[in-house]
Amino acid sequence: MHDKRGRDRSNVEIPFRNGYIESISRYGPVKAHPGMPFAGGRYLEMIMRQEIERKFLVTGSGYRNGASCKTYRQGYIVADTHRVIRVRTDGSKGYLTIKGPSRGASRTEYEYEIPLPDAEDLLERMCIKPLIEKVRYTLVHDGMTWEVDEFTGVNQGLCIAEIELEQEDQRFSLPPWVGREVTADPRYYNAYLAKHPYNTWEHKD
Incomplete structure (x- = not known):
């Protein structure tokens, strides 16, 4: 899936591993605790x-x-x-x-x-x-x-x-x-x- 600016917004979610969800996008992997908010389909790492x-x-x-x-x-x-x-x-x-x-x-x-x-x-x-x-x-x-x-x-x-x-x-x-x-x-x-x-x-x- 692409956005209006032609950027690839597609993600592949990887099942829970060591208590985290990992999500892969064109911007690279990001991690989030289960239930954390996400934007544009991408889970965000929160501090x-x-x-x-x-x-x-x-x-x-x-x-x-x-x-x-x-x-x-x-x-x-x-x-x-x-x-x-x-x-x-x-x-x-x-x-x-x-x-x-x-x-x-x-x-x-x-x-x-x-x-x-x-x-x-x-x-x-x-x-x-x-x-x-x-x-x-x-x-x-x-x-x-x-x-x-x-x-x-x-x-x-x-x-x-x-x-x-x-x-x-x-x-x-x-x-x-x-x-x-x-x-x-x-x-x-x-x-x-x-x-x-x-x-x-x-x-x-």
Whole structure:
């Protein structure tokens, strides 16, 4: 079976093996627990976790030293204070992420890897414009992984550092290029920036 763009959507399902259903499509094999949701006939591999994240403004460029980097494009099908449905690409893969409301620094997150062409289609057809574009630098400081997002496009000039924790009261040291914490400020969340780009802000920190 082919879709409107001529892509092969046919699947062959393989019976349960080690508690999983395996489904084969032109995009390769994907796995799912029995009863998990599927899209376009393809079962999706889902990761569910409790996200605990702290956000900080960035005051220097030292984070670039020895860091790996990747370019992201992302958009939001739904973006409000109670729920978020996000589509993201990193150049080689696509992801669909659903997030619940924030409680302090914590929120529930479900993430599915989806075919890159589908993610690109969703970004163009269904997501709020403008899209979020950024370069993410990943590095380790004092045994902890930090991610620094340099925003481009309509959010050019904004740079935010994030650290994920195992518990909200976990202690960690701040790198010298980290400034004021903005975890509690909704303006610095990507879902807000999708509706209120940084270059439209009257007052910038």
